[in-house]
Amino acid sequence: xxxxGSTLVRISVAGxxxxxxxxxxxxxxxxxxxxxxxxDTEAYWGPGDKAxxxxxxxxxxxxxxxxxxxxxDLKGQLSRPLKLQEPLEGVGFQYGFNSKELxxxxxxxxxxxxxxxxxxxxxxxxFEHFQTEIQGLKMHFIHAKPTKTTGKKVLPLLLMxxxxxxxxxxxxxIPLLTTPNDKSDYVFEVIxxxxxxxxxxxxxxxxxxxxxQVSVIMRNLMLRLGFQKYVIQGGDWGSLIGSNLxxxxxxxxxxxHSNMCSNNSPMGSIQLILASIFPSYFLxxxxxxxxxxxxxxxxxxxxxxxxxxxxxxxxxxxxxxxxDNPVGLAAYIIEKFSTWTNPAFRNxxxxxxxxxxxxxxxxxxxxxYYVTNSITTSMRLYSESMNKSQxxxxxxxxxxxxxxxxxxxxxxxxxxxxxxxxxxFPNLIHTTHYTDGGHFPAFELPETLYADFTAxxxxxxxx
Amino acid sequence: MKxxxxxxxxxxxxxxxxxxxxxxxxxxxxxxxxxxxxxNTYWGTGDGDNYIADEEIYEFKLQVPSEDIExxxxxxxxxxxxxxxxxxxxxxxxxxTYALQQFADYWRDKxxxxxxxxxxxxxxLKQFTTEIQGLNIHFIHEHAKEEAxxxxxxxxxxxxxxxxxxxxxxxxxIPMLGKDQNVSDYAFDVVAPSLVGFGFSDAATRPGFNxxEMATVMRNLMLRLGYKEFFVQGGDWGSIIGSNLxxxxxxxxxxxHSNMCVLHTPLxxxxxxYASYFPEKVLPSRFFIDHHFxxxxxxxxxxxxxxxxxxxxxxxxxxxxxxxSSPVALATYILEKFQTCAGPxxxxxxxxxxxxxxxxxxxxxxxxxxxxxxxxxxxRFYAENVSKEYRALQLDRVQSPVPMGCARFRNDLPAAFDWxxxxxxxxxxxxxxxxxxxxxxxxxxxxxxxNDFTTFVRKLAxxxxxx
Numbered sequence: 061x062x063x064x065g066s067t068l069v070r071i072s073v074a075g076x077x078x079x080x081x082x083x084x085x086x087x088x089x090x091x092x093x094x095x096x097x098x099x100d101t102e103a104y105w106g107p108g109d110k111a112x113x114x115x116x117x118x119x120x121x122x123x124x125x126x127x128x129x130x131x132x133d134l135k136g137q138l139s140r141p142l143k144l145q146e147p148l149e150g151v152g153f154q155y156g157f158n159s160k161e162l163x164x165x166x167x168x169x170x171x172x173x174x175x176x177x178x179x180x181x182x183x184x185x186x187f188e189h190f191q192t193e194i195q196g197l198k199m200h201f202i203h204a205k206p207t208k209t210t211g212k213k214v215l216p217l218l219l220m221x222x223x224x225x226x227x228x229x230x231x232x233x234i235p236l237l238t239t240p241n242d243k244s245d246y247v248f249e250v251i252x253x254x255x256x257x258x259x260x261x262x263x264x265x266x267x268x269x270x271x272x273q274v275s276v277i278m279r280n281l282m283l284r285l286g287f288q289k290y291v292i293q294g295g296d297w298g299s300l301i302g303s304n305l306x307x308x309x310x311x312x313x314x315x316x317h318s319n320m321c322s323n324n325s326p327m328g329s330i331q332l333i334l335a336s337i338f339p340s341y342f343l344x345x346x347x348x349x350x351x352x353x354x355x356x357x358x359x360x361x362x363x364x365x366x367x368x369x370x371x372x373x374x375x376x377x378x379x380x381x382x383x384d385n386p387v388g389l390a391a392y393i394i395e396k397f398s399t400w401t402n403p404a405f406r407n408x409x410x411x412x413x414x415x416x417x418x419x420x421x422x423x424x425x426x427x428x429y430y431v432t433n434s435i436t437t438s439m440r441l442y443s444e445s446m447n448k449s450q451x452x453x454x455x456x457x458x459x460x461x462x463x464x465x466x467x468x469x470x471x472x473x474x475x476x477x478x479x480x481x482x483x484x485f486p487n488l489i490h491t492t493h494y495t496d497g498g499h500f501p502a503f504e505l506p507e508t509l510y511a512d513f514t515a516x517x518x519x520x521x522x523x
Numbered sequence: 524m525k526x527x528x529x530x531x532x533x534x535x536x537x538x539x540x541x542x543x544x545x546x547x548x549x550x551x552x553x554x555x556x557x558x559x560x561x562x563n564t565y566w567g568t569g570d571g572d573n574y575i576a577d578e579e580i581y582e583f584k585l586q587v588p589s590e591d592i593e594x595x596x597x598x599x600x601x602x603x604x605x606x607x608x609x610x611x612x613x614x615x616x617x618x619x620t621y622a623l624q625q626f627a628d629y630w631r632d633k634x635x636x637x638x639x640x641x642x643x644x645x646x647x648l649k650q651f652t653t654e655i656q657g658l659n660i661h662f663i664h665e666h667a668k669e670e671a672x673x674x675x676x677x678x679x680x681x682x683x684x685x686x687x688x689x690x691x692x693x694x695x696x697i698p699m700l701g702k703d704q705n706v707s708d709y710a711f712d713v714v715a716p717s718l719v720g721f722g723f724s725d726a727a728t729r730p731g732f733n734x735x736e737m738a739t740v741m742r743n744l745m746l747r748l749g750y751k752e753f754f755v756q757g758g759d760w761g762s763i764i765g766s767n768l769x770x771x772x773x774x775x776x777x778x779x780h781s782n783m784c785v786l787h788t789p790l791x792x793x794x795x796x797y798a799s800y801f802p803e804k805v806l807p808s809r810f811f812i813d814h815h816f817x818x819x820x821x822x823x824x825x826x827x828x829x830x831x832x833x834x835x836x837x838x839x840x841x842x843x844x845x846x847x848s849s850p851v852a853l854a855t856y857i858l859e860k861f862q863t864c865a866g867p868x869x870x871x872x873x874x875x876x877x878x879x880x881x882x883x884x885x886x887x888x889x890x891x892x893x894x895x896x897x898x899x900x901x902x903r904f905y906a907e908n909v910s911k912e913y914r915a916l917q918l919d920r921v922q923s924p925v926p927m928g929c930a931r932f933r934n935d936l937p938a939a940f941d942w943x944x945x946x947x948x949x950x951x952x953x954x955x956x957x958x959x960x961x962x963x964x965x966x967x968x969x970x971x972x973x974n975d976f977t978t979f980v981r982k983l984a985x986x987x988x989x990x
Contacts, residue, residue, distance in 0.1 A: 070547070107610075133601075143847045145899035147840065149729040155906055156841030267609045366837040370830030376608060377617030377859045378830075381845050381852035384603050388845025388852055395841050436606035443616060 076333055076354075090327045091483055094457025096308060099276050105256070105264040106196025115193055117284065122191040122200055124184060124260060126431045131177055134430065137386050138170035144387075153398055153411040157391040161410045165390055168419045180424060187234065187252075191260065194280050199253055200260035201281065202227055206238045206247035213523045215314070216287045217248040218278065218305075222296020223438055224393040226259050226428040227252045228421075229503040236510040244514040246523075248291070253281060255297060255441065259428045263437025270450040271297065274441070275304035279312055288312060291522075293513060295319040295499065297441060303484070307458035314462060315520045316485075317513050319501050321466035322476050323484040325457035331480040332357070342479045347493045350468055350475045357474055364399065364473060367392070371442035379436025389430060394422050400499035402471045416504045456484050465490030465516030467509065469497030490516040552790035554946070555920040560771050562739050566719075566727045567657020576654055578747065583650040583661055583723065585642055587894055592638050595893070598850050599631035613871040618859040622873055626858060627851055634886045641887060648690075648697060648715075652723070655743045661723035662716035662744065663690050663697065670703035671710035676986055678777065679750040680711040681741060681768075685759020685783075686901055687857040688963060689722045689891040690715045691884065695969040700976075707977035708986070711754070716744060718760065718904070722891050726900035733913040734760065734904075738767035742775055751775060756976055758782040758935075758964060760904065769925040769948075770918050776925045778952075780979050782964045782972060784929035786939040786947055788919045794943050805942050811956045814931055814938070821937045828863060831856070835905035843899025850893055857892065861885055864962040866934035880966050919947060928953035928979030930972065932960035953979040 104110035144159035152158060173180065187202040206214055217237065221229050230252050237248040256277055257263030278301060282290055291314050292302040299318040306313040323331075335342035336353035343351050352360060370378050382389045398411030405412030413422065429435050444450065464485040468475050470493070478491050492512055494505075501509040565571030605620040613619055634641065648663045667677045680700060684692050693715050700711040719737055720726035727736075741764060745753050754777050755765040762781040769779040798805040799818045806812060815821070834842050846853045858876065865875035872878075876885055892898055907913060927948035931938045933956075941954050955975050964972045981988055 143896050144844055145726075145840070145847065145896070146728070148727075148903070151730065155730075155903060156838030157844055159840060159844065162844055263606070265607075265610050267612065362833075363837055366830070366834035369833040373827050373830045374617035374859060376606070376620060377855050380605055380618065380620055380623055380855040381842075381849070383605055383851075384601065385845060385849040385852050387848040391841050391844035395838065433604040433606070440609070440616065 073337070076337055079333060080337070087330075090330065093459050093483070094325065094454050096458045097272070097453045097455065099272060099308065101276055101280065102195065103268075103273060103276065104196045105266050105269055105273075105277075106262070107265040110196070113196055115196070117192070119190055119192040119284065122189040122260065124181075124189050126177075126181060130431055131174060133384075134386055135170060135174050137384070138166055138174070142166065142387065147409075152408045153395070153406045157395045157398075158409055158411060161413065162387070162391050164410070165394065165413075165419065165422075166387055169386070169390070169423055173420065173423045180420065180427070183231075184228070184424065184428075186231070189260070192281070192284055194277050194284065197256050197262040197264065197277065199256065199262070199277065199281055201251055201253035202230075202234070203285070204234045204238050204250040204252070206240065206249060208240050209247060210240075212240045212247045213245055215246055215248050215517070215522065216282075216290035217250050218282060218287075218290050218292045218302070219250055219252040220278070220292070220294035220298030220301055221252075221255065221258075222294070222298045223258075223441065224396055224425075224429070225296060225500065225503070226425050227254055228425045228428055229500055232506040233502040233509060236506060237513075243511065244518070246514065246517055251282065251285060251287070251290075253278065255301070255438075257437030257440060258434050259432050263434065263440065268444060268449075269441075270444040270447070271300050271441070272304045272308065272450065272453050272455050273444075275301045275308060279305055279309050282312065289314050291315045291317070291517070293317045295501065300445075303460060304455050306460040306462050306464075307455050307484075310461040313460075314522050315464070315517065316460060316462050317465040317467070317490075317516050319467045319469060319509065320472060320499070321464070321481055321485070322474075323456055323481050324451075325454060325484060327483040328456065328476070328480055331482070332476075335477060335480060343477050347468070350470060350493055351477050352474060360474065367396075368442055368446070371439040372446040373443065375439035375443050376436060379439050382435045383433065386426075386430060389435060390426055393426055393429065397422055397500065400471070400473060401504060402498055416498075421503065459484060459486050461487060463520040463522075464488045465513075465519070466492075467501070467512045467516075468493045469499075469501050469505070470495050471498035473499060490519050552788070552793070554922045555917055557770065557921050558916050558918075560735060560739065560916075562743065562772075563656060564736065564739070565657045566729075566732060566736070566740070567725075568728050571657055574657060576656075578653070580651050580653045580747070583652050585645050585650075585723075585894075587638070587642060591894070592635060595850055596631050596635050599627050599635075603627075603851060613873070614859075614862055615871065618855045618862060619873070622862075623851065623855050623858070626854055629882060630850075630854070630886055630889075634883070641883070641890070644694075645691070645887060648694065653744070653747055655740050655747060658719055658725040658727070658740065660716055660719070660725070660740065660744055662714055663693070664712075664714050664748065665697050665701050666712045667701040667710035668703055671701060674703060675708055675710040677710050677712060678980075679745065679748075679753035680713050681745055681753050681755045681765075682713055682715040683741065683755065683757035683761030683764050684715070684718065684721070685757070685761045686721070686904070687860050687888070687892065688759060689888050690717055691888045691891055692963055692965045694884075694887075696965040696972060699969060699973040706974065707981065708988075709977055709980050712750075714745060714748060714750070714753075716741060717895075718764070718901075720900035720904055721897050722895050726897070726903075731907065731910075731912065732904070733907040733910065734763050735767050735771065735913065735916055735918060737764045737904075738771055742768055742772045745775065752777050754778050754780065754980065756780045756782075758962065766923075766947075767918055769923040769927070770921050773923050773925050777985075778926045778928065778980060778983055779923075779948075780928040780930070780953075780976050782930045782932060783935055783962070784931065784938045784944060785936065786919055786943050788946065790946055791919075791939060791943040798940065798942070806940055808956075810958070811940070814933070814956055815940055825936070831860075832905060835902040836909045837906065839902035839906050840899060843902050846898035846902075847896055853893055853898060854889060857889055858885065861963070864934065866961050879961070880963065884966060922947055922949060924950055926950045926952045926983050928955075928976070928982070930955045930957065930964070930975045932957045932962070932964050932968075934959075934961035935964070936962065952982045
C-alpha cells in the first residue's frame with residue numbers, strides 16, 4: 061500500500077514537471093495582464109422586461125422589523141419533535157453537524173433566543189439601515205458614519221460579507237471603524253451592503269448575476285451614495301467581489317484589503333503548482349506552514365467543498381430543502397462556523413462552536429437568512445460564478461492598480477502566497493500572518509482585524 | 524572510447540527510466556489478490572462480545588399509525604416560501620419550485636388520501652426481518668409461483684437497490700421473476716432486502732460500514748435463508764455491492780448481473796483514454812460510442828450531477844439533518860434525481876416523472892425514506908465508501924471468476940465497456956446496450972430488464988443450453 065502511495069507521488073511529480081515545462085513555454089502569454097472585460101453597467105436584474113423598468117433612485121431608510129407571524133411559525137417548527145439521527149459512536153463533527161449539539165442549538169433557539177427576539181431585533185437595528193434600487197434590485201445596506209471626525213482623516217469604506225455570512229458579522233467591527241481612537245489617524249464612513257440575494261437585498265430574477273456582475277452593482281451603489289473613491293474590505297465572496305471591483309473599476313478604488321486574498325487567473329494556478337514543488341523559493345520559512353501544497357489543498361477542497369459543489373450545480377434543490385426548515389438551516393450554516401473557524405473543531409462533539417462565538421451571535425446570523433428567506437438566492441451566487449462564462453471573463457488576470465493588503469488568519473480554508481498573488485496584486489504592500497483566527501475574523505477577532513486593517517491603511521498613505 | 528562510455532551511459536539511463544516506467548505501470552494495473560475480510564463483524568449496538576444472533580425470521584408488515592400520516596399531511600400543508608425559478612429556467616438550477624409545490628400538493632391531497640391503498644400495495648409482496656451481525660435486516664422474500672416451480676428451473680436471486688431508491692423499485696420486476704411464463708426456462712425465489720441504513724433495515728451505529736461490509740451482510744442473509752448459491756442483480760449501489768459480493772464470496776454467486784456496470788481502476792482509466800481516440804477499435808458497434816464518449820462531456824455531466832455525492836460523502840449528518848426535518852426538503856432532494864434520470868430529452872420537462880415512472884411509484888419510494896427516517900444513515904454510506912479504509916481494499920482491482928452480465932441503459936451514468944470489464948470479470952458472459960431507459964431500469968422498463976437478466980442466465984448454460 062505504501063508502495064502505491066509513493067509511486068503515485070512520483071508520477072504526480074513527473075506529471076507536474078511536464079506541466080512546468082509546458083507552462084514555461086507559455087509563461088510570457090500567461091503573465092501578461094489580461095484584458096479588462098466590458099461589462100454592462102446598466103444590466104437589469106429585476107423581474108419582467110427591462111424596457112418597462114424605471115429605476116427608483118431614492119435612498120430610503122429601511123425597517124428590518126420582522127413580521128411576528130414568521131416568529132410564531134418559526135417557534136412552532138422548532139417545537140416539533142426532532143427526528144435527528146444519533147451520531148455514530150466516537151464521532152464529533154467529522155460526518156458534519158453532530159446531532160447532539162444540534163439539539164442544544166435548537167433548544168436554545170426556541171426556549172431562550174426567540175423569547176428575547178425583540179431584544180435581538182433591536183440589536184440588529186443598532187446601525188442605520190437603508191435600501192435603494194440598483195439595476196432592478198432593491199439593495200439593502202448599513203450606512204455607519206464616523207461618530208466624530210475632529211483630528212481624523214475620513215475614508216469611505218465598502219465592507220462586504222460572504223456566504224453563509226451577513227452584515228451581522230460586522231456588528232463588532234463597524235464601531236471600531238467609526239469611533240476615533242489613538243491607534244489610527246483615520247475613521248471610516250462604512251457602507252456594509254447585503255449582497256444581492258442575501259439578507260434584505262433582493263435576489264436576481266435573471267440568470268447571469270455572477271461575481272463580476274455583483275461588483276458592477278456594488279460600484280453603482282457607491283456612486284448612488286456619492287462615493288467616487290473608496291477603500292474596500294472583504295472576506296469570502298466579499299473578497300472576490302471586491303477584487304473584481306478593483307480590477308474592473310480602478311478609478312474608484314483607493315485601496316483593497318482582504319482576509320482571503322486569492323488569484324484564480326491561470327498564472328495564479330501555475331504559481332500554486334510551482335510553489336508545491338519548490339516551496340522554499342515561494343514561501344518564507346516562518347509562515348510556510350500557512351500554505352498548503354497543491355496535493356494537500358486538493359484533499360482539503362474535497363473534504364470541505366461539498367456544499368459549494370451542490371450550490372454551484374443545484375442551488376434550487378438544496379435551497380428549497382432549507383426554506384422554512386430552521387433545523388436544517390441551522391445545521392447547514394452553523395457547520396461552517398465550526399469547521400471554518402478551526403478545522404480541529406471537527407474532532408469535537410460540540411464542534412467548538414462556543415469557543416469563539418455565542419449562540420446569540422450565530423443565531424442572529426441565521427435569523428437574517430431565515431426571516432428574509434434568502435437561502436436559495438444566496439446559493440445561486442455559486443452557480444452564477446462557478447461556470448464557464450464567468451470563469452471565461454478571467455477578471456483575476458486584470459491587475460489591481462490599487463494598493464492591496466492581505467491578512468492571513470491561520471485557520472482560513474486556504475492561503476495564497478504573495479508570489480502567487482503577484483500578477484493580480486502588483487501593488488501588494490501589506491501581508492500579515494496571524495496564528496489564530498479562521499474564516500470569519502471580523503466576527504471572531506474584530507479587534508485584530510481592525511488593527512491589521514488600520515495598519516494597512518497607514519502604510520497606504522492615501523490621504 | 525569516451526564517446527562510447529557516454530553513449531552507453533545515456534542508453535543505461537534511458538533503459539532504467541523505461542524499466543522504471545514499466546514497473547510503475549504494472550504496479551498500477553495488475554490484478555490484486557482477494558483481500559482478507561472478516562465475514563462476521565458485529566455491527567449492532569454495544570461491543571457484541573456476548574452477542575448471540577437471533578436467527579428467527581419474523582414477518583414484517585408496514586402499519587403506519589394514522590397520527591403519523593396526519594402529521595405528514597400537516598407538514599405538507601404549510602405555506603412554504605419557496606423561491607421562484609430564474610426567468611426562463613426549468614430544472615437547470617435544480618428541482619423547479621413550481622413543480623415541487625405541485626408535488627407537495629399532490630402528495631398531501633391525492634396520495635395521502637388513499638394511503639391505506641398504498642400501504643396495502645407495499646405489503647402485497649411478502650416481507651420479513653431477521654438479525655444479521657447485530658443488525659435487523661428487512662427484506663422482501665417472494666418464492667417463485669407454484670406453477671412456475673413445476674415447469675421451470677428455479678434459482679434464488681438477491682436483488683439490490685441503491686440511492687435514492689428502495690425495494691419499491693422492484694415491485695413490477697419481482698412478479699415477473701416468479702411467475703410461470705413463456706419467455707424463459709427460469710424462475711426465481713427473490714430476496715430483495717432494504718440495504719443497511721436504508722428503508723426498514725437497521726443502520727450501523729459506528730463508523731466503517733462500507734460496501735464490503737454491506738456485501739457481507741447480504742451474503743449472510745442469503746445463507747440464513749438457506750441459499751448457499753444464488754444470483755445477484757443490482758443497479759446503483761446495488762451493482763457495487765453485488766460486484767463486491769462476487770469478489771469476496773465467489774463461491775456463493777452463480778452469476779452477477781448489473782444495470783450500472785461501472786469500474787474504476789487505473790487500467791480502466793487508461794483504456795478509456797485510448798478508447799476515446801479509437802472507439803471503433805474497442806466497441807463492437809458505432810451505436811455504442813455515445814454511451815461512453817466523448818469522455819470530457821461525460822465527466823462534465825457527472826460533475827454537474829454529483830453535488831449530492833460530494834456533500835453526502837463529506838457531511839452526511841449535515842444534509843441528513845435538513846432532509847429529516849422537512850418532508851418537502853426530502854422531496855426536492857430525491858425528486859431531483861428522478862427528474863434528471865429521466866434522460867436529457869425529458870430533464871427539463873414538467874411531466875417527466877409522471878411519464879417515466881408514475882407519480883405513485885415515486886411517492887411510494889419517497890414514503891419509504893420518510894417513514895423509516897433513513898435519509899441521514901443512507902447519506903452516511905457515501906462517506907463510508909470514500910474512506911481510506913474502503914479505498915485501501917481496492918476491490919475493483921480484484922478479479923472475480925463469477926459469470927457476469929452487463930446491461931447498459933441509454934440515459935444511465937456512463938458504464939464500462941467490455942474491454943474494461945473483463946479485467947475484473949474475465950467470465951463476462953453477456954453484454955447489452957439499450958438505446959432507451961435510464962438509471963432506475965427496474966422501475967422504468969421492468970420487462971426489458973427481465974428479458975436481459977433471463978438472457979444472461981440462459982447464457983450460463985446451467986442446464987446444457989446450446990446456442
